[in-house]
Amino acid sequence: MRDTAAARALFQEGVACADRSDWTCAADRFARAHELRASAVIAYNLGHALVESGRLVEGTEILRRLVRDESVAANVRADAARVIRDAEPRIGRLAVHLRGPHEDVEVALGTHELASSLLGTAAPVDPGEHVLEARRDGEIVASARVHIDPGATEEIELEIPARPARATASAIAPEAAAQTAFDATGARDVAPSEGGDDGTWIALGVAGGVLVVAAAVVVGVVLAAPAQEPAPFDGTLGWVEIGR
Template sequence: MARLLFSLLLASVCVSGATAQTAPEGTDERALARSLFHQGLECLDAEDFQCAAERFARSQELRPSPVVAYNLASALARIGQVVRAAELLRWVRRSDANEQVKTAAATLLQQVTPRVASWTLQTTGNPEGATFYLDDRALPEQTVGVRAPVDPGEHRVDARRNGETVATAEFSVTEGGRVPVSIEVPPPPVPSPEEIAAQAGEPRVITVVREDPAQQAAERAHRRRVRRGAIIGAALAVVAVVVIVAVVVHEPEQAQPIAGNFGPGVVEIGE
């Protein structure tokens, strides 16, 4: 198998070498990618498929290639990571690789696809604000409630809220099997007033106003003057009332008119 994969890569390496003559700016990455690929082949010869997958993955990240992707898929399939292997093989079939590589990818894909298992994540409780993780890998929101592909074997799903794990469920699935997984998520804690204010972006601000001592003294003097003015005004009003009363009491009586006959006077002449 390793010899076949090496022969498939050889053409890719030669093409890369020819390209390097016209695009030397990528020489370091290309050389490292080639070295990682050969290390992956050595791991395959030693039947260390975990090591082979790790070396092929690094090579693919540096210099994506259908041939490297095919070899990476082969190693992943050996260690049970059939979901990723199947996606890589589909990518190889859509690529501009030669027919030999595409045919090999199609053949391996037929062997890998039936091994892919599936699971359905079902939530109960209150999942508001929770993010779900499968084997410490964050899941898209669209995963909940639908059947999703998964590698066969043991798995753990976590519900996390604000970085804290609030619920956990474990499950196992066989190759090609299907399994529903239910996880109960507790409701989020009730936020404190301070947390509500922080989330609203309105921090509580306390303004301290300090009074000027000179201003305080001036205000006190003003209040004293107002009080003295009021007292003096009230005293003057009392005095005025007393004077008026005294004048009225001691005023002399006016002469009363004499009642009498207002007819024409009569002059009497004595005898």
């Protein structure tokens, strides 16, 4: 009972809005009344108000359902058919064409999403200004504005960009180890530990993150100390190039 009373109050508000030609207000009240209590009379008034407010496509669809419903009173069906006849010549047509990869793209005309089956066809549309948006993963990838005159047919093409290629990590080639030299910052001489059996000098160097050990490397002639008294090499190790 409460819903019925509320629907009646909303319907009366809708009639008052229609009497002063405030068709947006009338459509709002009739729609809310119809949600609470669906009836052919309320549906007719809703469809009529939508047509008068410029929402021709939505309004005429509501009225067409009434015309097809044989359980609706004859006078209501006749009035609905009359409103449809008056509105149809003003309904525009818009064909939306997508160019480029668009398998994962959604297209909306204003707040209404266009079914993929309507793309490329002259679909009914209300006259006036419209905004088209193509979205991929929720992001606008193409958009356009279009004006439809009453009864006119327009075509528009949206250029859809390809999906950006995913960034790949570039490989960093290591520098040639041969460019590494032992110097004051990258190498140091380490004296043999006391009591060692041999007097080999070891050069340690770090190059490209790799620890390089050069042991007993002698360029030219190897000088051997007497066996009874081990001694370090006489001279220097010079430059040692790794990796060649």
